[in-house]
Amino acid sequence: MIETLKIIFNRDLNRLKSEIELYNNENDVWKIQEEITNSAGNLCLHLVGNLNTYIGNVFLKTDYVRNRELEFSLKDIPKSDLIQKIEETITVVNDSLDMISEEELKTDFPLLVLEENMSTEFMLIHFTTHLAYHLGQINYHRRLLNQ
Template structure:
């Protein structure tokens, strides 16, 4: 089933992020490669917010509970452990939603709601399309987190099995 594949892919990306977080200090978590860019911590908060918003809230029907701009404005306040736990907690909520979906639910239209102050238009999307979006979005930012981690490491150690 598509939802099992989605969870498997998202879980693999979360494992990569957790590996990267284990290589950073709490201070490094909030270092930005340069001004105007995001830290690994910002990206982790953003991933947790995005996953909750799209899967738990939009698909699962939980109340909207996100301060999107705060994900990018944070400059600390969370440890690596707390960020990792937040990502894992959201994943468990997503798992609960996705394991209850039927094949018919994948074609159901859901509303991706944003508050007016977010500056992003709310939209209707098919569940399947939204899950694809969340998975691709998660993988994209995972790559950024891994790259930032490599930049901040003292030694040139590879985080994954590949040498690039």
């Protein structure tokens, strides 16, 4: 299961990096319009914050300090900085997953994230689907603006 999770996280975090790189106009990364209230840049910051908080801090004991409000309010961070944050997150996720045993997957996740305790395995799968969900939003956002 650990190797499968690593494959999925790496695939989708690298896709996230590619999506940010593919924006033709750097300013478009931060555009919102009509009912689209989260820019690709803010969704990217949200994903980085989520993974560093719930995977990096929990398993690597990093000193990452999340400010969820800023994930959605910061603007105009250069694409190169976003890409660097994604690359750092890839390293944190891989190093964290390397520390988890197959047996540990069956134990309760160390933090209460959802409404009730879930296994570590469940939460790691949850984090992959959260990543994929927002990755799809970013892809759609980019294609709408790059027409």
